[in-house]
Amino acid sequence: MLSTSAQFNKLGDVIVSAYQSESDNSSISQLNLETDVLVIGGGPSATWAAWNAAAQGVRVVLVDKGYCGTSGATAPSGTGVWYVPPDPEQREAAMASREALGGFLSERPWMERVLDQTYTNLNKLSDWGYPFPVDDQGRPHRRSLQQAHDYMRLMRKKITRAGVKILDHSPALELLVDTEGVVAGAKGICRQTGESPAGTLRERWTVRAGAVVIATGGCAFLSKALGCNVLTGDGYLMAAEAGAEMSGMEFSNAYALSPAFSSVTKGAYYRWATFYYQDGTEIEGAGSQKGRSIIARTLLTQPVYACLDKATPEIQAMLRTVQHNFLLPFDRMGINPFTQHFPVTLRLEGTVRGTGGIRITDYTCASTVPGLYAAGDAATRELICGGFTGGGSHNAAWATSSGYWAGEAAANYARQLGTQANQRTVRGLGEAGVSANNANGSSFTPSEVIRAVQAEVFPYDRNLFRREQGLTESLGRLNHLWKEIRNSQAVSEDQAVQAREATAMVATARWMYSSALERKESRGMHKHLDYPEQDPNQYHRLLSGGLDQVWVKPQKLETSAKERELVAL
Known part of the structure; x- marks a missing residue:
């Protein structure tokens, strides 16, 4: 039986209640919060989303797997930014320079919007006090965010002052939806609070929200790349469980x-x-x-x-x-x-330096699921990069721009739901790696699953240099891993986070290789040795999705970009 240990009170504008089981010493306490917008993530796209949502006058909670301001790929690395002054010739050159490299899958209207928003946001960042480098004549060089620790520290300060409630070291495990399938919040774990002598995680959190922004970054499969070991595809998995689609997952083999x-x-x-x-x-x-x-x-x-x-x-x-x-x-x-x-x-x-991610349906950065938005590396970057990108530059510009748009759109969506949004009946969506699916009591070991996934995605001769036979064999083993997880009980409390990371990596790899098999050509960073040429008849994006049964289908693109491709060929 749960008993109330704290009455409803205010933390900023966020309604909070806390509960704790009194059954034994290893009991799990529960933190319940209500807000308008929930942002999942803690990097540039997440903080820009939280800041702009709060700027619309709504309540905002941000939950980060690590410590917001230091975790993720940007904070320890520094980065260049796709920042171009509003000069027509410079903008045209900037957009044209990498279209061929990306297989002509980018879209000019999206590129123009990102260039505009990035220009505005980085100028705003300068006004806030970020120390941009200057040249010999004292002119600021705003194509560089090399002091990324200062950038992220500043963003944390700005969202805190804007009234955003931050839960650090609080990874999300699953999304919540209402009876209509509309996203209504999330659940997760607070990793720094109330550990038992045995190290068991004891505090769970639930945030009810009018809208959710997934800004959890991409998936680097725990490869030990700098800042990437919190980036395990968690946001993809949660979005897919709600019914969201992926796009460009074949462009996910960046080394x-x-x-x-x-x-x-x-x-x-x-x-x-x-x-x-x-x-x-x-x-x-x-x-x-x-x-x-x-x-x-x-x-x-x-x-x-x-x-x-x-x-x-x-x-x-x-x-x-x-x-x-x-x-x-x-x-x-x-x-x-x-x-x-x-x-x-x-x-x-x-997908951290790739371009695949959650499919974006319009300029608000909405996913295909009502109430769910995506930003940064969690979302596809094909819109501005096509099938090729890299560290910083376009990705950094996309992070600030998409975060800004997603935060504003989520705030507007939540406001339209009204004051009764958090009174909806909701349920958690997490299944694989969370809930028990097998009455016979079998379970899986997350660390073993992680090593098995890495064995399929790390080798250069399997992922970088792709062949149909290798992709098919890997996909078969990955499908077997997925069935093993789906037919297992939920793991112990102290392995809950690792279990979801393992599950997310299996799901991400399956979307990657299923899409790679479907694209029977070489385009962007997808190099298929059985089909070494770019095929103008495959001028389309590949959407993918599904969990127990993965699907892939093409999405047609505009004619003007195809004409540019044909001229280049």
Whole structure:
């Protein structure tokens, strides 16, 4: 029996009640909150969504798997931004520059909107006090957010001052929907409160909301890429359980260069690198951009070494001031990367530097499910990138813009529902990895499932260099993993978060490989060795979805972009 341990009160404008079971020492307390907009995530898109939702005058709660302001890929990394002044020639050049690279799947109207909103938001960020670098004449350089820790610290401060209630270290496990299937909040765990002597997680939270913004980032499959180990596809899984669709999941095989002994994935530094075999011979054609496939093929059979020997003394000094964390691992190892060879690897960043994610249906960043919005890397970036992107740049611009739009739209949606929105009858959607599905008591081990997924998505010769046979074999094993999870009981309380991460990674990999099998051509970052050419007859996006039964279908695009593709071919 649950007994009330705190009366309803105010934390900002958020209604809160707390309950605790008095049955035993390992009891689970329950935190119940009511708000207008719930934002799930804690990076740039999440904080922009929370800030703009609060700016509309509604109540906002933000829940983050880590600590909002430090967790995720942006905070520890620094990034460039697709920031272009409103000059017609510069804007045209910016939009045209990567259309072919992305397979002509981007859309000009979306690109124009993102450029406009990013320009406005970064100027606003400057007004708020972000220290943009300046040139010799004192002009700000707003294409750079290299001091990303300052960026995210500032965003946390802004949303706190705006009245947003933040729950740190509080991963969401499942969405709530009402009797009509409209999203109405979420449930999760508070990881920092009330641990038992055995380490069992004891506090769960429930947030009822008029609308939800998923800004949980992409999925890097726990590859140890910098800042990415909180990015396990959780938002995709929760959205799919509500019936949301994915888009562009075949464009999810991004690999980033990294020292073999470090998690830092700053590919831009390798423009000054030469790559070598173990015997010191230079690897012809290897490079951080166009020659990355050569590095991957070499890594299949032997180590690859790099040296930043193309950097002049002036460049070396600049690199030490721009991105401190890149050189820190070398300093700790006693390696001079400008004169000594060091081993490198390629770490999978999946949909973090890919373009796949939750399908966006209109300019509000709405998903296909009422009451559910998506932003940042949790949403598809095909609208502005097509089938190819990378760290920062377009992704960083998309994060600030989509977060801004999703927050405003979610606030308007919640306001239209009125004051009775949080009185709706609701139910949780989480099944796989959450609820018991098997009366015979069998269970799965999350860590084993995670290793099994990684065995399918990490290898270069399976994911980067794709063949129909390899994709089919991997998909068969992934489908078996999904059935194992679906036929298992819910795991123990202390493994609840890891179980959902494992489940989300299996689901994400299945959408990826199912879409990759359907796209029988090479386009964007999807390189299919059985179909090495780009096929103009496959000028379309691929939508995907489903859990127990994954489906994939094409979505036609406008003619003008196809005409540009045909001219390029």
